[in-house]
Amino acid sequence: MYSSIIFKEWLKTRRVFFIALAVALLVAVYVILRTNSLINEHGIVSLWLSMLLKDVSYVDTLTYIPLAVGLALGIAQMVPEVAQKRLKLTLHLPFPQLRLVAMMLATGLLELLVIYLLQAGVILIYDATIFHSELVGRVFLTMLPWYLAGFIGYLFVTSVCLEGTWYMRILLGLVGVAVLLVMFLQPTTMAAYNYMIVTIVVFIALITIFSFGSIARFKEGHQD
Amino acid sequence: MKKTYYILFLLLSTAVLSWVLPWLYSLCFSERDREPFVSYSPINDCFIVTDFTNDSKAGEPDIFEVDPVTQTPGRHYTMDERDSLLPEIFVGQLSSKGQMPDSIKGIEVTMRDIRMNSWIFSSSPKDLNRSVPTVYPLMESMPARFKFEDPEVVLTMPGHVEIINIESNSLDETKTGRFAKMFADKGFSFPAKEANGNITTRKSYDNGYLIIDGDNKLYHLKMQANRPSMARIPLNDTIVPRHVFVMENADRLLYGLFTDENDNLYAINHDETYSITKLNGVKFNPEKDRIMIMKNLFSWCVKVKSGNETKWVALDPDDYSVLAVYDFSNPTSLSKESRKWIFPFTISFTDVDDKYVYPRVGDWSWKAVWLNIVLTLIVLFAARGRNIRCTIGKAALTLVCGLFAFIPVMLMKRVAN
Numbered sequence: 001m002y003s004s005i006i007f008k009e010w011l012k013t014r015r016v017f018f019i020a021l022a023v024a025l026l027v028a029v030y031v032i033l034r035t036n037s038l039i040n041e042h043g044i045v046s047l048w049l050s051m052l053l054k055d056v057s058y059v060d061t062l063t064y065i066p067l068a069v070g071l072a073l074g075i076a077q078m079v080p081e082v083a084q085k086r087l088k089l090t091l092h093l094p095f096p097q098l099r100l101v102a103m104m105l106a107t108g109l110l111e112l113l114v115i116y117l118l119q120a121g122v123i124l125i126y127d128a129t130i131f132h133s134e135l136v137g138r139v140f141l142t143m144l145p146w147y148l149a150g151f152i153g154y155l156f157v158t159s160v161c162l163e164g165t166w167y168m169r170i171l172l173g174l175v176g177v178a179v180l181l182v183m184f185l186q187p188t189t190m191a192a193y194n195y196m197i198v199t200i201v202v203f204i205a206l207i208t209i210f211s212f213g214s215i216a217r218f219k220e221g222h223q224d
Numbered sequence: 225m226k227k228t229y230y231i232l233f234l235l236l237s238t239a240v241l242s243w244v245l246p247w248l249y250s251l252c253f254s255e256r257d258r259e260p261f262v263s264y265s266p267i268n269d270c271f272i273v274t275d276f277t278n279d280s281k282a283g284e285p286d287i288f289e290v291d292p293v294t295q296t297p298g299r300h301y302t303m304d305e306r307d308s309l310l311p312e313i314f315v316g317q318l319s320s321k322g323q324m325p326d327s328i329k330g331i332e333v334t335m336r337d338i339r340m341n342s343w344i345f346s347s348s349p350k351d352l353n354r355s356v357p358t359v360y361p362l363m364e365s366m367p368a369r370f371k372f373e374d375p376e377v378v379l380t381m382p383g384h385v386e387i388i389n390i391e392s393n394s395l396d397e398t399k400t401g402r403f404a405k406m407f408a409d410k411g412f413s414f415p416a417k418e419a420n421g422n423i424t425t426r427k428s429y430d431n432g433y434l435i436i437d438g439d440n441k442l443y444h445l446k447m448q449a450n451r452p453s454m455a456r457i458p459l460n461d462t463i464v465p466r467h468v469f470v471m472e473n474a475d476r477l478l479y480g481l482f483t484d485e486n487d488n489l490y491a492i493n494h495d496e497t498y499s500i501t502k503l504n505g506v507k508f509n510p511e512k513d514r515i516m517i518m519k520n521l522f523s524w525c526v527k528v529k530s531g532n533e534t535k536w537v538a539l540d541p542d543d544y545s546v547l548a549v550y551d552f553s554n555p556t557s558l559s560k561e562s563r564k565w566i567f568p569f570t571i572s573f574t575d576v577d578d579k580y581v582y583p584r585v586g587d588w589s590w591k592a593v594w595l596n597i598v599l600t601l602i603v604l605f606a607a608r609g610r611n612i613r614c615t616i617g618k619a620a621l622t623l624v625c626g627l628f629a630f631i632p633v634m635l636m637k638r639v640a641n
Contacts, residue, residue, distance in 0.1 A: 044390060044391055045374045045375070045376065045390050045391070046374070048361070048378070048390050049361060049374060049375070049423065051357075052357055052359060052360075052361060052378075052423075053361075053423055098225070129393070130393055131393065132359050132378065132380070132388055132393065134357055134358065134359050134380070135357060135359065138355070138357060141355075145581075165639075167638070167639065168639050171233075171237070171635060171636075171639070172233075175233070175236055175237055175240055178240040178243070178244055179236075179240065182243075182573050182581070185573055185574050185581050186574065186579065186580075186581050189354070189355075189579045190355060191355035192354075192355065192579055192580055192581050193580075193581050193582070194355055194580065195580055195581075195582040196580075196581060196582040196583070199582070199583070206232060207232075207236075209225070209228055209229055209232055210229060210232070210233070212225050212229065213225060213226055213228070213229025213230070213232075213233070214229075216225050216226040216229065217226065217229075220226075222639075
């Protein structure tokens, strides 16, 4: 049953997954090409000094890409459930509902993780060849909140989609937008979220409850 | 699960509004900081205050002198009179009118003298309260050609010295060996707590780095002809340096400044013994306060802004004795006062004094308790006849968080029932 559920989710999301993966990797390649071009134009010393003295990370192009990927994957996974009224059918599967929703979310989160790891990996491996390890670590810490924002965006989209009433969808959406704004308060400052990373990870674990809550409300008949 | 969902959503909405509402409020009622411009006059030996808060007539600030002993306002001046009292600041204005004096305090002054002996130093908490890499670019202090060039190597001091070649991103073993020997000879303790340098090619000379080591010893490091030049700066045992600032001013009077753990400010004189002079009357915590030092031939004017309080201290440039002190307190604005009646606290994620993002709860105000009580009564009235435990929970949350909880509680009323 587990593999069937994962396969069902994969069928829904595979197209968006591959498009998102391609976009993410293309952006990563663009970041590398741009950095390479800057090295050719100004020299590697100039890049080191900008990074050390001016907080330039050279990865700002991908600031909103992880969020866009998270939102797209969430929509691709959950909108068919709602739009084609499949959710009722899904909830009638002979499988514990909590575990069912957990499997759905886990599939989506895992797909996001794969995309994010590949994108970050490509950039960081390249950076490691030209920058000191501490600077590579700082680039990673700068990108990390953007990827965490992608997970947050995904989880809010799933909870909004699984919610049965427009009133609650709007409330969830407004709170989600406010939370996502927090994730981009200092997008250009390197390692600005260092003190908050653990809090964000705990927060991500907590907001998975919203999707379970939306399903619980749906089952109780809270639908427009 | 549903109960946890409602509680979590209510708490999250309350937290979000604790951030959004005060932010919107400050956006609607933003105010300009109208701190006066204060400088020490070598003509009448008084602080000259240019106050923008009480404009005497449209566009004209109120300008007056302050008695250096009693700090009371004295004679008022026009802008032209002010220019003449501060010739080292308004040198351009006076020269354009042919009013620049040939001598001040019996000392002959030229434009060049003024330019060579004037500098401004400033530091803001934001410069320190941020994630800083511990990789330090090393400039060649004695370049082969006249002009400075960009650094080719960087220095790291985690547990030992490493000199990394930027071009190849690899260890420069020759230089690392030389620097490691020098650090060992000078008794440097790792890891370094702080290092400060001024990495730019647009300067007339290079003072390298001032470094505080693991045992709070202060060092001066430069790279000259690809070799390290390092000196330990002798400090009194009672002085524990906290923050250092390298200076490369045209007058070449100082290597830099440093503060100690008691927020005293010291100057490191540009002499062979690295003598230290305490700047009397100045208390400065670089992590919380802003400082601006305007130095000229006749005085140091040190401005330290700490929260709502700003203090100016004029120092004698020869022996750093205090010439005059002026204190200014920024009055609390009506909008800031009225927000205390509305918001019991606020959450913010950023601060003007640092470059980090994390939640910080502050601005606690007991004045908002009255509004909180009224809102709690409304919540109790609206929830009459419903689940008593749930009602008590919502009322308690509203009593503590006021408007921030009231809005989501009322919005969730039709959802949670």
